[in-house]
Structure formats: structure tokens, C-alpha cells
Amino acid sequence: MHNKDCTCWNCPAIDLAGKVDFRACGQSVEDFRKKMGLDESYQVMAECKRRPELGLFDPMSITYEECPQWEKSHYGYLLKNMRVMILGVDGYLGWSLVLWLGSLGCQVSGVDNYNRRDWVKERGAHTVVPISRMSERLKASKEILDVEINFRQIDILNERDRLREFIDEVKPEAIIHYGECPSAPYSMIDLNHATLVQQNNVLGTLGVLFMMRDIVPESSMIKLGTMGEYGTPLTGRPIFEGIFPADAVLKWDNREWSMGGELTPRDPVSFYHVSKVQDTYNVVEACKYWWLRSYDVMQGVIYGVHTDHVAADPRLRTRLDIDEWFGTVINRFVAQAIIGLPLTLYGSGEQIRGFIALQDAMQCMTRLIGYPPEPGEYSVVNQMSGFYSVRVLARTVAKIGKEEFKLPVKIQRVENPRVESERHPFEPIYEKLSRKYGFKPSITLEEEIYNMFHLLTNPEIKKRIEEKKHHIIPKTWWSGEKRRVDTLEIYDLEKEIEESEK
Amino acid sequence: MKNNQRITDNNFEEEVLKSPIPVLVDFWGSWCLPSQMMMPVLDRLSQEYDGRVKIRKINVDQNPGARDKYRILGCPTIILFNNGEEIERKVGAQSDNQLREIIDMSAISSR
Numbered sequence: 001m002h003n004k005d006c007t008c009w010n011c012p013a014i015d016l017a018g019k020v021d022f023r024a025c026g027q028s029v030e031d032f033r034k035k036m037g038l039d040e041s042y043q044v045m046a047e048c049k050r051r052p053e054l055g056l057f058d059p060m061s062i063t064y065e066e067c068p069q070w071e072k073s074h075y076g077y078l079l080k081n082m083r084v085m086i087l088g089v090d091g092y093l094g095w096s097l098v099l100w101l102g103s104l105g106c107q108v109s110g111v112d113n114y115n116r117r118d119w120v121k122e123r124g125a126h127t128v129v130p131i132s133r134m135s136e137r138l139k140a141s142k143e144i145l146d147v148e149i150n151f152r153q154i155d156i157l158n159e160r161d162r163l164r165e166f167i168d169e170v171k172p173e174a175i176i177h178y179g180e181c182p183s184a185p186y187s188m189i190d191l192n193h194a195t196l197v198q199q200n201n202v203l204g205t206l207g208v209l210f211m212m213r214d215i216v217p218e219s220s221m222i223k224l225g226t227m228g229e230y231g232t233p234l235t236g237r238p239i240f241e242g243i244f245p246a247d248a249v250l251k252w253d254n255r256e257w258s259m260g261g262e263l264t265p266r267d268p269v270s271f272y273h274v275s276k277v278q279d280t281y282n283v284v285e286a287c288k289y290w291w292l293r294s295y296d297v298m299q300g301v302i303y304g305v306h307t308d309h310v311a312a313d314p315r316l317r318t319r320l321d322i323d324e325w326f327g328t329v330i331n332r333f334v335a336q337a338i339i340g341l342p343l344t345l346y347g348s349g350e351q352i353r354g355f356i357a358l359q360d361a362m363q364c365m366t367r368l369i370g371y372p373p374e375p376g377e378y379s380v381v382n383q384m385s386g387f388y389s390v391r392v393l394a395r396t397v398a399k400i401g402k403e404e405f406k407l408p409v410k411i412q413r414v415e416n417p418r419v420e421s422e423r424h425p426f427e428p429i430y431e432k433l434s435r436k437y438g439f440k441p442s443i444t445l446e447e448e449i450y451n452m453f454h455l456l457t458n459p460e461i462k463k464r465i466e467e468k469k470h471h472i473i474p475k476t477w478w479s480g481e482k483r484r485v486d487t488l489e490i491y492d493l494e495k496e497i498e499e500s501e502k
Numbered sequence: 503m504k505n506n507q508r509i510t511d512n513n514f515e516e517e518v519l520k521s522p523i524p525v526l527v528d529f530w531g532s533w534c535l536p537s538q539m540m541m542p543v544l545d546r547l548s549q550e551y552d553g554r555v556k557i558r559k560i561n562v563d564q565n566p567g568a569r570d571k572y573r574i575l576g577c578p579t580i581i582l583f584n585n586g587e588e589i590e591r592k593v594g595a596q597s598d599n600q601l602r603e604i605i606d607m608s609a610i611s612s613r
Contacts, residue, residue: 009532009564043511044564060510060564243535246543247598260543260595261536284535291533375563376533 001065002438003076003371008059010372012173012218013050013069013079016059073104075366076438084369085172086110087156087179087208089149090117090134093224093302093361094178095318099309100362101369102147109150109170111163111179115200116319116326119186125323125471128335128456128464129305132315140315157204164211171216174369177223179204180279184228184270184418185476186325194271201275202282209286220293220372221283222365227300227354227382227428229277231267236425240264241432242280242296242380269420270478284378291376295368299361300354300384300430303330304448305455307359318358320456323471330355333394334452335465336472337401337409342490344473347416349391352426354384357448360441367437382430385441395496397449402497405453411496415485417477507548509558511567517558519586525556526605527581531563534577536595543598547605555605582608 008014046059050069064070064077071080084101088094089110102108112134120126132140134151141147150170154162156179167175180201181187187197205223212219230239240248246260263284266277286292310318321327322335333343356364364383373379388396391411398409416422433439443451455461475484509517509527518525528544530537541559548557562569562577572581572588582590582604590608592600 044566243539246536246540246595249597249599256597256599258536258595258597258600260539260597261534263535287533374532376531377538378533378535379538 001072001076002436004063004065006064006077006371008046008048008062008067010374011064011067011070011079012216012220012372013048014059014218015047015049016218016375073370075104075363076370078104078106078366078370079173080105082106082369083170083173084108084176085167085170085174086176088112088116088177089151090114091178092319092321093358094176095131095137096307096310096358097176097178097362097365098149099141099145099147099316100307101366102141102149103145103309104366106369107150108147109152109166109172111152111154111156111166113153113155113159115155115181119181119183120321120323120326123186123323123325123471125321125326125468126464127319128322128461128468129317129320130314130460130464131317131319136315140313144313144316145309156208157200160207160211163207164215167211167215173216173219174372175208175212175216175219175221176365176369177205177208177221180224180275181272182224183325184272185474187270187272187275188478189476190480197272198275198278201272202278205279206282209282209292212292213286213290217290217292220295222295222297222368223279223283225280225296225298225380226273226276227298227384228270228273229266229268229280229298230264231269232352232421232424232426233265233267234421234424236427239382239426239428241382241429242298269418287376287378293373293375294378295373296378296380297364297368298380298382300356300382300387301328301330302356302358302361303328304358304443304452306443306448306451307362322465323468324474324476327472329353329390330393330397330449331452332472333397334401334449334456337397337407338453338456338462339465339469340408341469341472342410342412343394343397345390345394345411345413346418346474346485347413348422349394349413350389350423351420352387352389352424354382354387354428354430355393355445356384357441357443357445359443359448360385360439363442364433364437364439367433367439371437381432381437382428383433384428384430386445387426387428388445395499396445398493399497400446400449401453402493404450405457410493411491413488413491414473415488417474417481417485419478507544507557507559509560511565514560514565514568517556518583521556521583523554523556524582524584524605524608525558526601527583528557528559529562529569529572529574529577529579529581530559531561531577537578540578540595543601547598547601551605580604584608
């Protein structure tokens, strides 16, 4: 098991408060000793909140392998009945994860204010996979999976007192932060939307950080960032996992320095992405000032519909959006293929992005929860399982649609409403999840696309796609224009498929 | 982190001060980003200098004894010891080449 040698030092059940002299920013050792009444030979001691009978002990002396509170699972050691709180539990990822973790034995709680439902409705769109109301969802998860979810309807930005109370009541041992607006185009609609996205994301998260400091400082925040924070540097330099490695060197004026530990440059491509970049800095600072622990998960573009848990009952399905604001690219392509709308590439279609399937993202999150960061540790993972150009993805979707589902799929290039590089080098580094946390992708791109066709060709869902097809072609321009993009070119599909087989 | 490189206050004397070969010690903190990013480089150098120079890591929060004795004021602090004596010290992230320079230069001067 990859996390067997972790000790109480990593464990959220540890109580280190006031017993360890964390010296970030050069705090004086003498002051700390005086305050704590320690002599020069003091040793680090801690208490365990789960096993108070241990009294004061050396927190490095017990490993997960030795501790009865950590139990073996398919994803390494997991803390028994771990209390995990998911912010944004009603969303595409949040709902999938709460069922996943609950089924693994975690004691799950969740917060949502249905923003996502409201935003999608406001745009006149809907989730094409029908989802139940929360009360129905909670009932079904208990009935079908025996997962009890402690849910509270709270707006994390505007109802901070209530969130504070809930965190205090639950005392989560990990907080998964999915409670942000995930849409670039939504943030580019107008000033009101840009403001809403930045306030909700940046200030919502800032509040959570303060609450963690005050109530659960040993818990970890696993927060969703995005690969889009980095942009696509035209120099072609590698896109590191958030932080420069020590052997990345800056050379200037015949001198050189290690860049190790500095945050890598960010190049956000929308006001939404800017909010994610700002979050990164807020989380880094919170870890630095208060020794909070955080994983910043730079997720590639997510796609897919399947986990065993959401597929267990129609009432447990997670949402799937295909509109121009909330539909991610592969999800949108499959929907287009099913109703005979040419798959839309923006501009050249040569943009390259990292991708990850829904169930693999869930696996990654589980592995991170089981390997909490050390005190004050801010760590970044690039969460993706492969990278492709959008055009290659369109071909893959077209090929599966045509060969497996007998659909006459077409591909078109349209004007690009975004401001972004359309041809660029792309060398992402994404090795930490597999090297340190034991992540192995469990499904291929083709398999998950097949799963999606299989679900979305269901007549009821197909009808729901038809109903909202006018929201697929973008009308939101980064320039502020509001008009439907024009088609530039329709591809010869046979040729495209031939290309994809090369 | 590779556990055989991790040392503590309890075995510092044995592992470092009484070592028959030079020892490069990384005083690091989990809250320190440059410290984190030094780890893979130190792992590589540990293999490269195997048998000639030992590379060891000591967490400053978990081990106040060594930290205070050597007056570690910032992380990471890299100290090269030979025959129990401190012969070189650097503060802040170092590239692999900078570390090699420290080790190689000091090896010559300590002969």
C-alpha cells in the first residue's frame, strides 16, 4: 500500500495544536519555548482525537499500517469512517464523489445551495441526464447504496455563519472543495457574471480557509483547481505540477538560481480561470500562515457519465450538461453526435488539453484523501490521464458514433469565440498521482465515450438533448459580442476517420 | 520520501556525526515549498554519490534538537558534514548542479 508508512504526522485525527513549533516565516524559537514553558530538550508530542487513551505520544512513532484506525481499501489505507465534507455536493463531481466515498465507508456530509441548477436554468439550458431533487437523491442513496449523507443547504459565500456551524458540528477530517462555478464562458457573459463567478469562487473559498483555521486546522482541504490556470506557454516549457522542481534553473547575466519551490507562472484564459489562480494564492498563503494542509487539484477537462454508484439507480445519476456554458468538450461532442449536429471545433481545433474520465477523477480524489498532506503542506497534482487535441477527440467520438452506434456524425470548424492560442506546444507533467499516490487509470477514452453513447442514446435523454440543442453552438464571445458563431468548414468524415486510424 | 534517508534527533549523532564518509543533511519543513521540491533531487544525488557521500533529510518541526543545535533559521538549509564537523552550508533551494558543486568542492578541501 502506497501510504502504509505515513504516520500520525499526516493524520487528521492528530492534535498538534500548540505543541509543535512550526517555524514558517522565521518565528523565534526562544519566544515559542518561553510561551510553552519548554526547556531546550523538548520533544514533539501530540494527542490522538480518535484514541485519547494514548495520551501524549511521539506522532512519528505510529504508521498507518500499525494504527487500527487506518484500514486497507482498494485505494490504499483509508481512515475508518473518515468524516469527509463535500462542498458543492449537488454538482456533477460532488454527487459522484459523495456516493463513491460513502460506499467506501466514509462518513459523508455535503453542502450545496443549488447554484449550479440555478445557473444552468438561468441560461435556459438543462442537464440532459435527468437528476432527482436532493431529497430524492438522499433517500435513494440510503435505499440503494446504504449511504447516509448529512446534507445541509448552505451558500458558502453568503451564509458563512451557517457553514461555520455545520463544520463545527461535523468536524470534517477532509474537506473536498467542489463548491465553485466551473465555467469560463459563464464568467465571460457580462460584468455581472464575471463578478458573480469571482466573488463566489474567490471569497467563498477564503471564508472556508478561515473556518478551517479556527475549527479543523488538522483537516485537509482538497480543492479543485484547473489545468487552465497554467494556460499553454508558447515557449513549450513543461507545465509542471504547480511548483518548479529544484533542478529547474533560471539563468541570467551569467549566473544561475534554482527555481525550486516557486509557483510556476499562470496564464489564465478567462475571468473564471483568474478566480482559480487567485484561489491558488489564497490557499498557499493560508497554508503558510496557519499550517493548513491542502492539495490543489489541477484537473484536466473532465468527461463521462459512469461510476458504478451513479449507475446503480436512475435517481442516483449525476448531471450532464452540454450547453455552451457548462458542457465540457467530450460530453458536448457525444450529445451532438447523437442528434446529428456536426461536432463543433472552435477555430483551428488544434488546441490541446489534458483530460480525465469521471471515474478516474473519483479514484484520484480518494487516493488524495487517504494520504493527507503534512502540516502546512501545499501540494499540487495535475489530475489528468492523457492529452489530446480537440480535433483528435472529435474524430474519436465520430468514429465510435459511426461504427458502434451507426450514427452519421459530421465535424465542423466554427469561429472561435474565445481568445486563446489555437496552435501551441503542450508538455504537461502529470506523474505525481501515479508515482506517489498509486493512481492507475481504470478506463480508456474510447470505453468511456462508448459508455456515454450508450446512456445518451436512451430516447428520453436524446429528447432532452434535442430540446436544448440551440444552446450548444456558442454565442458568448470573449470580446463581448453576442452572436452565434459562423461555420468555417465542414470536414469530410471518412478522411477524418482515416486520419484517426493512422 | 525514501525512509532510509530520513533521520531524527535520536540517530543524528550515529548517522551524521559519527559517519565515516561525508554527509549532506537537508533540514526541511513540510510547509516549505522549496523543501518539498528538493526531495526528488536529493533522491537522485543519493544514488549518484552512493558509498561516497550520504544524503540525509531531517524535518525541522519534528526534530527541534538538531534544528536548534545548528541554528537553522530558514528552510531548506543544506549542511555538509565531514568527521562530525560542519564544512559547508547553503540556505534556500539548490539545483542538482549547485549541490554537486558543494559536495565536490568540499570533498577536495576536506582531504
